[in-house]
Amino acid sequence: MAILKIARMGHPVLLGRAQEVADPTSEEMRRLVDDMAETLVDAGGIGLAAPQVYQPLRLFLWRDGNELRVLFNPEIEPLGTETDAAWEGCLSIPGLRGRVERPSRVAWRGLDEEGREVSGEASGIAARVLQHENDHLDGIFYLMRMQDLSMLGFNEELARLAAAPQS
Template identity: 65%
Template sequence: MSILKIARMGHPVLLRRADPVTGPSNPEIRRLIADMAETMADAGGIGLAAPQVHAPLRLFVWRVPAGGVAALLNPELEPLGEAEESAWEGCLSIPGLRGLVSRPARIRYRGLDAEGTPVTGEAEGMVARVMQHEADHLDGVLYPMRMRDLSQLGFTEELARAAEGNAR
């Protein structure tokens, strides 16, 4: 396995729609998934989409609550209900920044797992947020594009200082 280079905001690979994964059992796809999981862990992330590592394919990995890493290939996500939640998001492709983003609170997802087996399920809370954030990368969308109020975008350190009441 290897640590892959993470594309940063401004790189064209992050702004295009990714291509479907064909042949999910292909050894190159399996290696990419393993390398993405290692890269995500090394960078301290909780999710990573293939375009973020310069692979314009419709797949992402994320850390699951029970431990370990899951992959979703050719994902389709749909909101369940009207409820939305706002929370602070960061991104390995936008290091050092955080933004307040509103997203559907619950989703249904479909796609293929790392073995190429069809999967479907529902997610809520942080898992739903991470899955939506990563799926956005597959459509060339970065979280600041989802923000309703850019005054809620800032450097992580400054936001932490402000939250502690020590803004300088």
């Protein structure tokens, strides 16, 4: 396994629609998933999309509790009209966080690393991560989803503000 370099915002591989994966069970895909898993752990992230490691493929990994999940050719659909706003960061935009509103619950489906159809529903942080990573497959950054850019800040400044005594 190898730790992969993470693409930064502005790189062309992050700006377009990623391609469907024809065979999730191929040796090439197994190696990519293993390398992405090691990269995700090394970076301390909770999700990683293939375009973030210079692979324009419809694939992402995410932490689902203690389990690392893999989803090829995902489809994500909102369930209901309820939304939540929360702070998001991105390995491709280091050092920043922004407050993003997203659907509270989603249904998801795709293929796992064995090529089997998988599906489920998610809420809370899991729903947010699924939507964030799926956005990467369509060339969308969380910044593009922000409605109020005054809610964007550097991690250090946001931590300082959060730690300041409230008056």
